[in-house]
Amino acid sequence: MIDQMLAASPNLMNTFLFFTIAAAFLMVILGFVTYAILAERKVLGFMQMRVGPNRVGGRWGLLQTVADVLKLLIKEDTIPKLADRPLFILAPVLAFTPAFLVLVVIPFSENLKFADLGIGLLYYIAISGITTIGILTAGWASNNKYALLGGMRSAAQMISYEIPLVMSVIGVVLLTGSLNLNEIVAAQENWAFIFIQPVAFIIFLIASIAELNRTPFDLPEAESELVAGYHVEFSGFRWAFFMLAEYVYLFAMASLTTVLFLGGWQPIPFLGFIPGIVWFALKFILIVFIMIWIRGTLPRLRADQLMSFGWKVLLPLALANIFLTAIIKELINSF
């Protein structure tokens, strides 16, 4: 259906339709973010032998995040007097928009996909890089030394970890021979890439956690030891936008991991009667759970450990993985 719409001639009706679909999808994402935050707090609570939110919205605290967001939205909008006003306003938008844009290439099931880009994976990685600019802009525009340092630190981290992230994916691309995410899913019909490319999967998982600025790589925020980082001066809905960007990226990154390494909507053998979207959701939830689990377990890395781990461990490993994959593929092809 989407393919036909993309090929259709541009008119007002189609524009309106696209807008409606995007808005509906945004609502789904917001719903995910709401309950991902709740799930995170609940799981972390259970891991720390407490119950987590349980006051607002019944015993399970189902409306806790809704109440939190409502509070953020009605908060006073403060912009520091000496801040760079246009950039300060632009920064949350710059950080959030790419997070939503990257979702367009993710195939959620056989039929539920938005754009079938030939360079889907490249698109994802290129667009997600823009968020770094948003964060750096936020740090700069705040006119606050802590915010600037925090922005620099997170930019350094995100750029450093983007490289192993991309490198680890190249193994998958080599085996598939395509950057199209649909074809990557189709190539995993028999074996998911997690079994063929386990090293790439581990590198990808670690680098994606670092990209998402989550514990143990949450130095840009470091709630318990720093003054917040790049978003110190932000409050109310501008701050909410940074949080939103972070959790939309969680959604996007977990989706991408599912697509690249867990076989997307492909079912486990003999269970093909369950629809693809359910498989996708299950694998997706597993990845999100693993991320929360890691957050609940590991302590934060030091800044120098973080950098040397990215450059001295992950990058060489990823490169070695590419070479090995290429050599093995050539050997198999030649026989």
Place this chain on the structure above:
Amino acid sequence: MLGFTKGLKYTLKNLTKEKVTYNYPDVPMEMPDRFRGIQKFYPEKCIVCNQCANICPTDCITLTGKKHPDPDKKGKIIDTYDINFEICILCDLCTEVCPTEAIIMTNNFELAEYSRDELFKDLQWLDENDTNKRKENKT
């Protein structure tokens, strides 16, 4: 590497463990029996000896007695008995010193009020505060 997996295993196990937190405002807290909570006062036992008011380190107890209504009997009975919980430190001395155990400790501890005036508890309030009494004082 091993420590890493050990940690992950530990947190995973914690998921199903019993919670260490209390569900306090929903479920009342059980205090141990020697807890020094808000006093309970028995007007009929009081002999107006004034020892509690004398020993009180913060002078928060004020009491007045009156003559026994039965003219044949000696002594006094209690007329007013007030404890000011703005300054009471719940030190347990008044209940220790009381010769007839007319004032005892309970396990109740919730004293939050919207006005300071409400912290001034009178004889009737202290008489009605008769839940969770200290077990060794039970008569």
